[in-house]
Amino acid sequence: MSEFVDTAVRGPQAYSLARKVIDAMEAASVWPTPLNYELWLHYIQAPESPLAVEMRRIFDSKLPFTDTVAEMLATEFLPRSRLSEEIRDAGAVLNRELAAVATAIDKAREVQVQYAETLSEAKEQFEEAAPLSPLSDLITTLARATRRIQRHTVVLERRLESSHTEVSKLRNHLEQVRRDAMTDALTNLANRKAFDEKLDTICADHDEHGGTVSLAIIDIDMFKRFNDTWGHQTGDQVLRYVASAISRIAQMPRVAARYGGEEFAIVFPGETASQVEHVLETLRSDIASRALRRRSTNDDLGVVTISAGVAHRHKNESPLQLMERADAALYVSKRAGRNRISSAQNILSETAA
Numbered sequence: 001m002s003e004f005v006d007t008a009v010r011g012p013q014a015y016s017l018a019r020k021v022i023d024a025m026e027a028a029s030v031w032p033t034p035l036n037y038e039l040w041l042h043y044i045q046a047p048e049s050p051l052a053v054e055m056r057r058i059f060d061s062k063l064p065f066t067d068t069v070a071e072m073l074a075t076e077f078l079p080r081s082r083l084s085e086e087i088r089d090a091g092a093v094l095n096r097e098l099a100a101v102a103t104a105i106d107k108a109r110e111v112q113v114q115y116a117e118t119l120s121e122a123k124e125q126f127e128e129a130a131p132l133s134p135l136s137d138l139i140t141t142l143a144r145a146t147r148r149i150q151r152h153t154v155v156l157e158r159r160l161e162s163s164h165t166e167v168s169k170l171r172n173h174l175e176q177v178r179r180d181a182m183t184d185a186l187t188n189l190a191n192r193k194a195f196d197e198k199l200d201t202i203c204a205d206h207d208e209h210g211g212t213v214s215l216a217i218i219d220i221d222m223f224k225r226f227n228d229t230w231g232h233q234t235g236d237q238v239l240r241y242v243a244s245a246i247s248r249i250a251q252m253p254r255v256a257a258r259y260g261g262e263e264f265a266i267v268f269p270g271e272t273a274s275q276v277e278h279v280l281e282t283l284r285s286d287i288a289s290r291a292l293r294r295r296s297t298n299d300d301l302g303v304v305t306i307s308a309g310v311a312h313r314h315k316n317e318s319p320l321q322l323m324e325r326a327d328a329a330l331y332v333s334k335r336a337g338r339n340r341i342s343s344a345q346n347i348l349s350e351t352a353a
């Protein structure tokens with residue numbers, strides 16, 4: 001939380017500010033979730049901040065202010081999220097630095113070995129060419145110095161070797177930590193942070209090189225009721241079931257992620273709108289094709305269905321706007337009775353017609 005907001009929430013006006021925030025959330029018809037509270041707190045406290053400007057744009061466009069939109073805004077604008085981004089970026093920089101040090105150590109070791117060999121060869125040639133020369137004392141001194149350097153080189157080599165091993169271990173560990181930080185532990189799909197990064201890169205590439213990019217947001221229908229009826233453990237299995245079906249269709253270059261609770265996202269670079277919609281339709285019917293069983297009691301859990309919204313990206317459209325359109329299309333699927341795919345394109349053409 002920024003210093004500005006932090007002072008306000010602990011100052012004499014704190015309660016009246018909190019009431020204002022709650023009233024504003026109610027007026028905007030959003031639930032007072034902790035995240036929405038944080039967003040609205042910033043909105044009220046800093047009405048000219050980039051976050052407030054973006055929130056106003058969303059209200060004006062009459063797009064639904066869903067949890068996904070809130071999450072996207074938090075990632076992009078809230079200082080705490082930015083901080084964790086920075087920590088991960090620092091990790092990436094450290095990793096690159098360590099790789100460079102490892103290479104430098106390797107190179108130094110190679111040079112040391114070559115130097116020792118050159119000195120030793122030079123000494124032998126010198127002794128062969130002029131065994132009784134008056135320079136013999138000098139040669140002996142040089143040879144002694146050479147042996148010292150060689151001994152030192154061996155010690156240095158061992159130290160470099162062990163540093164190299166340590167650096168490699170550290171790098172692997174850091175890489176593992178980074179991978180874990182990018183993966184959703186329950187489903188093994190990418191997490192939201194990893195997905196947002198990928199989506200940024202894919203959109204930048206789309207702006208530079210053209211082609212097509214589509215984004216789908218997928219939500220498990222009635223998941224809350226599932227969880228409430230059968231418990232969280234079964235809820236987790238349902239998430240894994242859907243994730244497993246998603247990962248079957250989301251091979252590279254497609255990228256899939258668990259985007260939040262029961263929400264998933266897939267980005268499709270380089271495919272036509274009809275190809276993407278066909279794949280999503282296959283996914284939807286695949287998931288709905290079998291009834292699940294509760295493992296502990298063998299109870300019939302029934303069929304799990306998903307709803308999805310898909311948006312095909314306009315050039316130079318921001319990832320946030322693309323996400324908002326896909327989310328609005330998902331909203332249409334939900335309102336039309338769930339277990340279906342809606343395209344943002346169709347919503348626009350229906351509105352225009």
Ligand code: C2E
Pocket residue numbers: 234236237238240241242244245291292293294295
């Ligand atoms: P999991 O339990 O680790 O199962 C991984 C995969 O092993 C399944 O992928 C499926 O290919 C196979 N498998 C496991 N148990 C059975 C079984 O009893 N019969 C058959 N024919 N194959 C089985 P799948 O189907 O994509 O499921 C992925 C995950 O989704 C599962 O991970 C589990 O967590 C959940 N899941 C799937 N079906 C059910 C179900 O009927 N009940 C519950 N509670 N969870 C399920």
